[in-house]
Amino acid sequence: MFEQLSDRLTGTFDRLRGKPRVTDSDLDEALRDIRIALLEADVNYAVVKDLVARVRERAKGQDVLQTISGAQQVVKIVHDELVATLGTTESPLQFAAQPPTVILLVGLQGSGKTTTAAKVASLIRKKGRRPVLVAADPYRPAAVEQLMTLGKQLDLPVRVANGEQPPELVASAAAESSRDGRDVVVADTAGRLHIDDEMMRELERMVALTQPAEILLVADAMTGQDAVRAASEFRARLPLTGMILTKVDGDARGGAALSIRAATGVPIKFLGTGEKLDALEPFHPDRLAGRILGMGDVLTLVERAQEHVDQKQAEEQAKKFLEARFTLDDFLSQLKQVRKLGPLSQLLSMVPGMNQMAKQMPEAEAERELTKLEAIISSMTMAERADPSIISGSRRRRIARGSGTTVQDVNQLLKQFVEMQKLMRQMGTMAKSGRLPRFPGLVR
Ligand SMILES: Nc1nc2c(ncn2[C@@H]2O[C@H](COP(=O)(O)OP(=O)(O)OP(=O)(O)O)[C@@H](O)[C@H]2O)c(=O)[nH]1
Ligand SMILES: [Mg+2]
Structure with a gap:
């Protein structure tokens, strides 16, 4: 939702930030852009008019012009007025004093x-x-x-x-x-x-x-x-x-x-x-x-993660990762957990600064890749997941058949996993020598 509007507004603000000082005409231009962006997003005409008028009034009243952080102040004002338009306070469900x-x-x-x-x-x-x-x-x-x-x-x-x-x-x-x-x-x-x-x-x-x-x-x-x-x-x-x-x-x-x-x-x-x-x-x-x-919207992302991700399992896996004991089976369960959080592009758009990337990524393709990875690992036996080095040519063919993929797909996944194992060992060594930043739930 809001991809086009978000694009347009981000562009407007980037241009504004590019100016050494926000002049009167810069502000007018930005307000015009904002107005068009909102109308193109199909926002009600009266609502747009009102919102832009409020932003204009506050921007002019707040000495935004000619100050160094003027552009940033305009962004803040637009943000506040958007919040006001959307309803300012949250409205949780009301329950009757006496049930039902x-x-x-x-x-x-x-x-x-x-x-x-x-x-x-x-x-x-x-x-x-x-x-x-x-x-x-x-x-x-x-x-x-x-x-x-x-x-x-x-x-x-x-x-x-x-x-x-x-x-x-x-x-x-x-x-x-x-x-x-x-x-x-x-x-x-x-x-x-x-x-x-x-x-x-x-x-x-x-x-x-x-x-x-x-x-x-x-x-x-x-x-x-x-x-x-x-x-x-x-x-x-x-x-x-x-x-x-x-x-x-x-x-x-x-x-x-x-x-x-x-x-x-x-x-x-x-x-x-x-x-x-x-x-x-x-x-x-x-x-x-x-x-x-x-x-971005990190708070919603964190809430979703808290709801869907098993904290103990996540800690256990992080530990395994650093000790290079992380198997393909662990990888599979991580994939599944991430996917429970929602479509990838939706997740990315909640990470500050990742909005652009979310838009560039063709959703269907990314989802297909993940589905493929899941299918390949699911077609392996537990022994294979624990130790991929035993996966011979004939096993690769069997896995490809079982997962509806090709031997190349299986090869690629295995190659990536070998790279990942290298990374695990490196990170493990760094963690032991204290060179790794401490994340909660990671190394103690
Ligand atoms: N993508 C998406 N689809 C939704 C959402 N909410 C409902 N739908 C879909 O919209 C369609 C209609 O939903 P219903 O819940 O049957 O709508 P309704 O208002 O009960 O329909 P009537 O009883 O016929 O009036 C279904 O295919 C739902 O799956 C949503 O938030 N996102
Ligand atoms: Mg219905």
Whole structure:
């Protein structure tokens, strides 16, 4: 998300930093660039106008002009104003003082409600809650089945209609929840192609009947300004408490994410970043602004790593590496851990300064390479993984066949591993002689 915008803005700032002093006309030029970049990213016109005006006012008021660090100050102001546009503070989910907490997910057809209902339930379970999913979309049998399948995948209960209308269904799911040891009710509602009166009346009735702690609008970021329009219309009828923007992974421009909060006043609570059920991120305005301005997002990366990487295993492997005991099997498990963190280009874009590289790397190709490495190592026996020197010509042919690769591919991997072993020995010696910087969890 935001690749083009991020490119444009980084370019603008680089030009600005290149000037010995920021003059009046430099500032005007930069502001013009920023304005065009935002409009091209499909950000709502009124939001752009407002944001650029705020940046201009602050930049002029702060003696940015003629000072040495002027460019840096402009970047800081743009960052702050982006954060303000995105919502300044974080908006975590609210829970009812007395359980059950009812969370309704509403939105247009195909926006991602059903998937997101499952993601939300899974996320809050990680935080120690006991959610139940409710299939309040009885109009399409496939919709109920879809939620049941997701519930099964996550090992979460799914309440389906037993003749009730959706509002009564959610109300009775809430009423029964404590009996079943559940404290949160996450309801997936029906989507329509357009906002029609019938759907809205049903949702209004559901709200009145179930007193939800959260009424979350699920909006598809890929639809850009249409998502913003839909959000305004939903807001006019329902007391929305927050929004979840989905498919931000597929939205290169980011216009919806940047406009929807400012245009509707409703906070963004989560971003959907993929089809997998763990691809839901709490929304942090400052981190997103950092990502847009090419400053990376190390905090999110670290959180993802903490969630997915087994710390003890990582330490054990680092130790093995330095003692040159690191095998192909260890390598395989490292590959798997890294891949759990998300698509490579997404990971790289979170590392400050790596944004450009992330863009240059063709995602599909990099993923294919990793898949190939995994397949090759998986086709080896444990003995081979522990000691690759026993892998003869005939074994190489067998491994290539087993992994659907070529003997050259296998040769290349083995060659790389030999190089890696050399590196391990060097690093091990350096570590012993104290010439290696001390990383936490590495050498003691
Ligand atoms: N890439 C990506 N795909 C997503 C995301 N969220 C949902 N999807 C996909 O979008 C499609 C529609 O998602 P659903 O959850 O069925 O949408 P819905 O709003 O329930 O659809 P209706 O019930 O028909 O109104 C599915 O193929 C999902 O896998 C996301 O964050 N990223
Ligand atoms: Mg659905």
